[in-house]
Amino acid sequence: MMSALSRSDFPLLAASPRLVYLDSAATTQKPRAVLDAIRDFYESDNANPHRGAYALSVRATQRYHDARARVAKFLGVSDTDCLIFTRGTTESLNLVAASWGRANVRAGDEIVVTGAEHHANFVPWQQLAIETGARFRICELTADGAIDLDRLRAMLGSKTKVVAFAHVSNVLGTIAPVREIVELAHGVGAIAVCDGAQAAPHLTVRFDASGVDFFAASGHKMLGPMGIGVLAGRRALLDAMPPFLTGGDMIEFVEDEHSTWNRLPHKFEAGTPNAAGAVGLAAAVGVLERVGMDAVRAHELALVGAAYRRLAAIDGVRIYGPGPEDRSGVLSFNVGDVHPHDLATILDSHHVCIRAGHHCAQPLMRRLGVSATARASFYVYNDDADIDALVNGVMAAREMFSRVGA
Amino acid sequence: MMSALSRSDFPLLAASPRLVYLDSAATTQKPRAVLDAIRDFYESDNANPHRGAYALSVRATQRYHDARARVAKFLGVSDTDCLIFTRGTTESLNLVAASWGRANVRAGDEIVVTGAEHHANFVPWQQLAIETGARFRICELTADGAIDLDRLRAMLGSKTKVVAFAHVSNVLGTIAPVREIVELAHGVGAIAVCDGAQAAPHLTVRFDASGVDFFAASGHKMLGPMGIGVLAGRRALLDAMPPFLTGGDMIEFVEDEHSTWNRLPHKFEAGTPNAAGAVGLAAAVGVLERVGMDAVRAHELALVGAAYRRLAAIDGVRIYGPGPEDRSGVLSFNVGDVHPHDLATILDSHHVCIRAGHHCAQPLMRRLGVSATARASFYVYNDDADIDALVNGVMAAREMFSRVGA
């Protein structure tokens, strides 16, 4: 399994040939094309978009606009105005919980999330429930960490206002049955909010066709820069929602006593936009399109399959979540009684970067009955040699710890 | 008056020698050092800060941390944990209005802003007042557009909870008497919120010494990248405030029913931070420190003085706001009955970039009795030749319009 994109396209990886980067679920490395696009924006077209009355600003506005169109197309959003640029998934989900949530959720209503959510798709809903007096309900998972559709169906009812779920779990790699969840939610008149942070980088996403009401993702997890992300939403919902942040660009008229709001997408983009970030994200999308999302997925499936089999074969290794055929390129595991932090330190000394901890999913850790796991995650620049290094490092850690009996 | 920094340090300006960029109050051009710093972060140290258990992530965390320390020092914030990275001024002010505001402002309380505020320091307070039932009061300006301290003193009382004001007006260039406003606010037990978007780039800012309770600024207006800004606040206030956005990094423990929050600054930085943006902003601060803020100020004073005198001498030109000695490097003006948008188009055809419109300050436009103004704003890369071009363009527009009598 060669890498889908050459390490030489990624300056950081090219500069450190020994580095084995297996933490792409946290953030990805950046291809040269993305860094060039950001730089080119600042060197050729930098101005404040929307505001200028001169050619330079028109170019900046155009590039920002083109970036939106490109990212919308990539995510299958045909109504481009409904693709809002945010700082990232966390802000996107907070926007929905604050703006849609405060306007629509009342005491006695129910908010449903799953037991596998990232804190970004858990805490905002939990806090909205506390604030409004709604009931916050957690749909427990199946034994192998999947969303339990039967349980979900049984939980939903006329009081349910929101079903919030991750398209792909950042810990288990589980891929949610999006259509089925949307049908269940819509069946009781609830909206379906999809945390797509781990989906947009790894799977073909078709927002329009999926039926979800809101979809959130982060640029930095899909080859793009930090500080930029998206929220896609249905026009009818977005139009009816009050703004989230207020200030410049998002207003129509500001009277002394009240204000009126600009049209979409501007209503939800207060202040100077991160145009350079949007341009960088559009370039990242361009790179992914050139590889092709089917090829990205096939590449990750091959890697995660090989890693799963080789790790599972090591005595004492426990892998959490579904089998390798059903998961995205994420593997959470533990090695005997080697604590994940110790494992990560030992792997790091072998130049292998994995993450250890609760992965911003403490509710899931409790459900797995662990305080932490080790996590390796794969992306377009990984190859078999990276898996060799991971496996060798895990063996070395096991050996080190086996010098003293338990 | 030579430029304080050579145009050759700014790739966009170097590539377009004829371009006369006079819209720095909207956003500044970026020095090579800033673009290099961003790129260097991505090429050498890119990882998700705070989360990693490997050397690369430690380096990313360290660079993010160093950036915070550097920006805090530049703004005179000695308690580095109280310098929170946001997307920009708009988000910073919304954070204060939402988090401090909802926790502290009740029906019957009063919120005071000035008639010169940018929408970012106006609409969030107006909306907070509407939401809470507080009274939203606007302190009218003096005849030349300054904050009227007598009027302000008369407006404040035991009901006043917030006094929000711009350190420097983005339309008039007026510099607010910060100490006096803070004293008046504190005298009645209100907090003082300072919109520093136009101050941080142009004046020496000493947060600790100033006494203001909150101070907001944007990186992109001070040679830094888009998508990064700061909020400085007093520890006692920040500690007592509920979080703004919730999600990863900002939590301590997430139980099923409730959560606890991380310490400052993390409590207010939910989600993956824009570390590359922070590193870019720190590099911008480094550039400004090398020039010296006193030299920046002196340079702008000289430019704005020359521009003021030469424009004022043109028949039909009306300049808004204070005299040239008392203002920051911003000039708002009108030329006879030439509409500002037409003026900007004509200047643009002379390669002169100015802004025309309401400058996100519709309340101020009403008070000036105009629907729009033209605005030229100066920064470190401007020089006398830019003023020549501005003056020549204004003369050309005047001449063009004088072909047909009014």
Next chain:
Amino acid sequence: MSAPDDRNRAPNAPDAQQANVAALYQELILDHYRRPRNRGKLESPDVALRKKNPLCGDVIDLQVQFDGDTVRDVRFTGEGCAISQAAASMLTQRLKGKSSADAAQILDRFTRMVHGEEGAADESLGDLRALSGVSRLPVRHPCALLASDALAEALASRR
């Protein structure tokens, strides 16, 4: 004052955009800006509507009176730049006495001309062709189209 750095300043000869802009702000347009035709209010309009451009704060209040299918009279008030005012003045002039269908066609042609469509500006536009230079100034398209959009809406509301 001197230009002490190494900047290669603009020569005195105007470049293409400068010529385009100078051609746009010609006497005809400035005359309509200074002395707008059909400015004011109608006694009993059939359609009255307001249209705004939040970006630059321009507002137009438009009133139309029909005579069967014919645009009998049309007036506007509002404030704006030379381009938006001249467009309103010239468009209202051009549309008076036209059938709804002809008027709609003129508005469509005008819009396409502003958007820079090759060959859109034919004789039916008359003086409005003086505004064709706007096509090369994308940021000013909303100014040129404010009145035209308002008129199109007024016509549509009658159908």
Next chain:
Amino acid sequence: MSAPDDRNRAPNAPDAQQANVAALYQELILDHYRRPRNRGKLESPDVALRKKNPLCGDVIDLQVQFDGDTVRDVRFTGEGCAISQAAASMLTQRLKGKSSADAAQILDRFTRMVHGEEGAADESLGDLRALSGVSRLPVRHPCALLASDALAEALASRR
């Protein structure tokens, strides 16, 4: 499986950091991790406190009993990595029977050793010197210092 690209892979000889890490996870530390001393609860502690490291989720519950100015007994429970558990085990061992002042000094030296301060690790630290390699792993400092911070707080609360 093959490495089909042009990557210049790590040679088999361990580099400096690898050697440092291997030296850190020595038998002594693993023994304390597997068989922590002073694990458990006291019947009637003078001070009981909980300290947490939100970053990695480690928690320590600490209980101390004094005899006048002397640390008579100390116990801990909680979960964590080998470094935090070994540090808790070795520190509690080292502090038992010491005066508050001596105990505080040991904690101070230990903290400075973890932070990499030259010469901080003297004889008073005894076995704890086995943890000195942590100084080169900044991300693990909180693990090493969790018990030490808790103990320092317990001592301070008696003053």
